[in-house]
Amino acid sequence: MTTLWPPRAWAAAAATLTAIAIAVVAEAASANQILIGVNSVRFAWTAASGGPTGYQVYRSLNGGALAPYSVALGTGVEISVAPGDQIAIAVVAVAKDSSGRLRAGPMSPLSERIWATPSxxxxxxxxxxxxxxxxxxxxxxxxxxxxxxxxQAPALAAPWRVLGRAALVFGRKQIVWHNTQTGELALWDEGTLAPIPGGVGLGSPAMRGVGGADFNRDGIEEFVIQRTDTGVVSLWSLTPNGFERTVSLTGPPGARLAAARDMNGDGRIELLWQNSAAGTLDSWTLKGDPRTTPLSTLYESVKPRLAAGVAPDAxxxxxxxxxxxxxxxxxxxxxxxxxxxxxxxxxxxxxxxxxxxxxxxxxxxxxxxxxxxxxxxxxxxxxxxxxxxxxxxxxxxxxxxxxxxxxxxxxxxxxxxxx
Structure with missing residues (x-):
């Protein structure tokens, strides 16, 4: 998988061909230009004026001298690397003059040096x-x-986004997709990275994913969604009819459902509610068995609250x-x-x-x-x-x-x- 290096100006003086402003296009996270766990690096540059027909790319490997590496017809090149490699490049623009003969511009300065390290x-x-x-x-x-x-596999494009993941089938995780324009929902298998036949549903454009949790302790999770307009929380399951809402819960007014999980190891799912305006974090716990009583009637607030005086932007x-x-x-x-x-x-x-x-x-x-x-x-x-x-x-x-x-x-x- 290619990693690209972030732009940094890389100028070259030119005579017959004007300066090549080269940038290295990859993501190094520090000034040391160290990339972790990559197998290739892509370098790119802005086109030289003068109508170049291509660019001769020179590579320096592990501190060695520049040597011809490849000819690029466009303004970029991808170079394979192995852990421990140190690489840098320079390029020369090539163009035809008025007589049709190929002419080479000056060589650019050496790029930043990239170090490839193992994960x-x-x-x-x-x-x-x-x-x-x-x-x-x-x-x-x-x-x-x-x-x-x-x-690796092709995926859905915008306006689709990923709401979250849950084990909606025993022993397997699913990816929950959401169409932000239509409210459509779609399930993909996390193992195969492919759609699940029939795993579709319809919600609202105003939804946020909270996560998966096994509320009724049957070994299969429900996926928790909160409406961003009404605040109503719903649990969704994969059924023979598709991906459907099975339970709805109403939380404290103005609160955001921050998490749904077993907090103390007793097998019961607690709900954590954050109210940014009030600066509080509260927990709801089950007061009965969700296998025998409707889940929507079983939650009660736990006192004392988990946190108070929380900064409103936390x-x-x-x-x-x-x-x-x-x-x-x-x-x-x-x-x-x-x-x-x-x-x-x-x-x-x-x-x-x-x-x-x-x-x-x-x-x-x-x-x-x-x-x-x-x-x-x-x-x-x-x-x-x-x-x-x-x-x-x-x-x-x-x-x-x-x-x-x-x-x-x-x-x-x-x-x-x-x-």
């Missing part, structure tokens, strides 16, 4: 699931080694067991990119702990929580929305260190982590 290895199975909206395509990358692309970004105590905690993200965790230990009051910030956090979003190192506690998965770089933050380790995982390219966005 770290992790003792887990599963996949990063990504979507390229502009391609459009879906891909699964290995959690063990994110440089390995397990599958959002619940994820949930996970970040300290390994068997109880799920709440991860917050602030507009600055800063992160903090409200720990919810058994029998103790909740406690908020801010996480150390690093440069560039404003561009990083939380894409999920997972156990990727095989230790009991969960880690936080981040993606730089500008460069596409995926990284892992370990909140329980000293200093909450970050591990860079892979550079999939800026067009590829993580839509899920799992099987």
């Amino acid at each position: 770290p290895k992790f003792p887990v199975t599963g996949s990063w699931v990504l979507r390229c909206a502009t391609c459009p395509a879906l891909a699964r990358r290995s959690l063990t080694d994110a440089s390995v692309v397990r599958a 959002i619940v970004a994820s949930t996970g067991d970040y300290d390994g105590d068997g109880y799920v905690d709440v991860l917050w993200r602030f507009p600055s990119g800063g992160l903090g965790i409200t720990y919810l230990p058994k029998g103790k009051p909740p406690s908020f702990v801010p996480l150390p910030a690093v440069a560039g956090d404003a561009n990083r979003i939380v894409v999920g929580s997972l156990n990727i190192d095989g230790v009991r506690d969960d880690e936080i998965a981040l993606q730089d929305w500008t460069t596409g770089r995926i990284s892992i933050l370990n909140p329980s380790a000293s200093g909450a260190p970050r591990t860079n995982v892979v550079d999939p390219g800026s067009a590829w966005k993580v839509i899920g982590i799992g099987s």
